[in-house]
Amino acid sequence: MTVAMIGTWRMAYEGLTEGLNQLKAGGHSGDAIETAIKMVEDYPFFKSVGYGGLPNAEGLVEMDSAFMDGDSFAVGAVAGIKDIKNPISVARHLSNHHFNSFLVGAGATEYAVLNGFEVKGMLTERAKKIWQKRKVEIQTKNLSPYDGHDTVGMVSLDAQGSMSVGTSTSGLFMKKPGRTGDSALVGDGFYCDSEIGGAAATGLGEDIMKGCLCYEIVRLMGTGLTPQQACDQAVYPFVEKLKKRYGKAGEFSLIALDKAGNWGVATNVEFTFAAGDGEHGAKIMMATPGEAGTTKIEPITPAWLAAYEKRIKAPID
Amino acid sequence: MTVAMIGTWRMAYEGLTEGLNQLKAGGHSGDAIETAIKMVEDYPFFKSVGYGGLPNAEGLVEMDSAFMDGDSFAVGAVAGIKDIKNPISVARHLSNHHFNSFLVGAGATEYAVLNGFEVKGMLTERAKKIWQKRKVEIQTKNLSPYDGHDTVGMVSLDAQGSMSVGTSTSGLFMKKPGRTGDSALVGDGFYCDSEIGGAAATGLGEDIMKGCLCYEIVRLMGTGLTPQQACDQAVYPFVEKLKKRYGKAGEFSLIALDKAGNWGVATNVEFTFAAGDGEHGAKIMMATPGEAGTTKIEPITPAWLAAYEKRIKAPID
Numbered sequence A, B: 001m002t003v004a005m006i007g008t009w010r011m012a013y014e015g016l017t018e019g020l021n022q023l024k025a026g027g028h029s030g031d032a033i034e035t036a037i038k039m040v041e042d043y044p045f046f047k048s049v050g051y052g053g054l055p056n057a058e059g060l061v062e063m064d065s066a067f068m069d070g071d072s073f074a075v076g077a078v079a080g081i082k083d084i085k086n087p088i089s090v091a092r093h094l095s096n097h098h099f100n101s102f103l104v105g106a107g108a109t110e111y112a113v114l115n116g117f118e119v120k121g122m123l124t125e126r127a128k129k130i131w132q133k134r135k136v137e138i139q140t141k142n143l144s145p146y147d148g149h150d151t152v153g154m155v156s157l158d159a160q161g162s163m164s165v166g167t168s169t170s171g172l173f174m175k176k177p178g179r180t181g182d183s184a185l186v187g188d189g190f191y192c193d194s195e196i197g198g199a200a201a202t203g204l205g206e207d208i209m210k211g212c213l214c215y216e217i218v219r220l221m222g223t224g225l226t227p228q229q230a231c232d233q234a235v236y237p238f239v240e241k242l243k244k245r246y247g248k249a250g251e252f253s254l255i256a257l258d259k260a261g262n263w264g265v266a267t268n269v270e271f272t273f274a275a276g277d278g279e280h281g282a283k284i285m286m287a288t289p290g291e292a293g294t295t296k297i298e299p300i301t302p303a304w305l306a307a308y309e310k311r312i313k314a315p316i317d
Helices: A010-024 A029-042 A086-094 A105-115 A125-141 A205-209 A213-222 A225-244 A302-313 B012-023 B029-041 B086-092 B103-114 B125-141 B205-211 B213-222 B226-244 B300-313
Strands: A004-008 A063-069 A075-081 A101-103 A154-158 A163-169 A190-193 A199-205 A250-258 A263-267 A269-277 A283-289 A295-299 B005-006 B065-067 B075-081 B102-104 B152-157 B161-167 B190-193 B197-205 B252-258 B265-266 B271-277 B283-289 B295-299
Touching: A004 A010, A004 A029, A004 A199, A004 A250, A004 A263, A004 B213, A010 A029, A010 A154, A010 A269, A029 A086, A029 A154, A029 A163, A029 B252, A063 A086, A063 A190, A063 B295, A075 A086, A075 A105, A075 B103, A075 B205, A075 B283, A086 A105, A086 A125, A086 A163, A086 A295, A101 A105, A101 B205, A105 B075, A154 A199, A154 A250, A154 B152, A163 A199, A190 A213, A199 A205, A199 A213, A199 A225, A205 A213, A205 B005, A205 B075, A205 B102, A213 A225, A213 A250, A225 A250, A225 A263, A225 A295, A225 B005, A250 A269, A250 B065, A263 A269, A263 A283, A263 A295, A263 B161, A302 B103, B005 B012, B005 B029, B005 B197, B005 B252, B005 B265, B005 B300, B012 B152, B012 B271, B029 B065, B029 B086, B029 B152, B065 B086, B065 B190, B075 B086, B086 B103, B102 B103, B125 B205, B161 B190, B190 B213, B197 B205, B197 B213, B197 B226, B205 B213, B205 B226, B213 B226, B213 B252, B226 B252, B226 B265, B226 B295, B252 B271, B265 B283
Parallel strands: A075 A101, B075 B102
Antiparallel strands: A004 A154, A004 A269, A063 A075, A063 A163, A154 A163, A190 A199, A199 A250, A250 A263, A269 A283, A283 A295, B005 B152, B005 B271, B065 B075, B065 B161, B152 B161, B190 B197, B197 B252, B252 B265, B271 B283, B283 B295
């Protein structure tokens, strides 16, 4: 059986490559997810996940993460966890419990500490500088403070046909303390059923959760749609519905993988992602909204990648 | 146009009656929900919601609540909020914000305090005694600590055709600090679309969230099913699927109301609820699992009501 993985944003690539290697060597879909997302959490230059993630309005890094096992529907999640190196590992650990599998705030942090998860100051000097600069900009230019909310979400399929999904994020930059989005919410930010497929979301959590989009994508795949058809049909009509009913719609980007290893993506913004399977290694691609409720997918250009690399490491003045 | 409301458990009755009166007088569906749920939160003898709610393992009352406007899909939610008299009012207030509309833990409590919501010690002497007694039982009899998790969830329809849903709970008795269930999670513990209908859940949140059941019930009503058909088709097959895939299933009770004021219920336990419309006042009924994936609904007996009244006020020895 084929193995496959898909992950949100350029930042998923290195972890996804390593996860795919584990899957090719016979590893479990859940291990691949945890390995891959930990790598994203650990890399200091990804500013919306784990170490180096941008802080809340008070300057503190609060993180959300979830894990779902597509065989059993077991879910573990944390929201507003602080000072823990790998929220995805806490979320996965919690998925082994029938009770108390979703912990928020100080309770989540205390649980992680009591259970031996590595404690780490998650605010980098770089993130602190970006936060300080932004605070001044907001005050002097009367800007909306909210910008930047990129969750890493990944779906994996292993050689035994088991599927898993995981998410991790430091959430909306400059959020109010305690704010959580869709990333820890089952059906909203992620969903997985090994007999069908899995999905994960990134974008403005407050709007994504209004549509329960990950559950809907998996449900549509279960009716026989391809992951691409399911993403297109779930996401674009809902974005239009939200504009009509709510008056506006934030950024939405969704990924999906089915049990055969086929993937799909839908987005209302410029959205990079990584995907690969046992035959073809991981690749970074660019998705943009296409015509008539479709998605345009292109290879990423070396120029884009070089500019990205430069941007994430650019000095903060 | 007709007005209607449905709410989970016997405890919904008085609030629902008041909410229904507001709706009959031309009130908004959201106001009716807030009024009704506040009454449940305020009543000290309901031991799973608001004041008098049973505490977590540390003896602290942590509450979850959510509100959804079925016209706009606007959602507000809090999880793990403490010392606030009416979590439903905080949730509804948050639903007016495009960003930071779901707050957890200390951030939720601080937000409520800063915005003038009434602060109140939510642990009653009675709840404290029940907690102390339970702690001893757990230690001496080696019991599973987790028992009791009744969310009040209500759906309302007003004369303008607007629908709203709200939930409020102190969560699983003896939960770990920070534990949250389905009640604050969109699609899992509640969902509402005024063009279709709304749904709310009560039971073991950790299992309800695995199925995204409120979204699914609303979706099924949108395909033309009655609320009763939608509840039956969403809930019973999922309970079976969960037993097969997860190995067990906790308690599930779901309610739904459609835009015409028809309601439905599904449950895998003995489940009381209240419902009424503009023509017929609120009534308390009893639902139990029927044959072949159906639900049996009967009037509540005076004997049951009398025993309930006695039970919730019985001295704690």
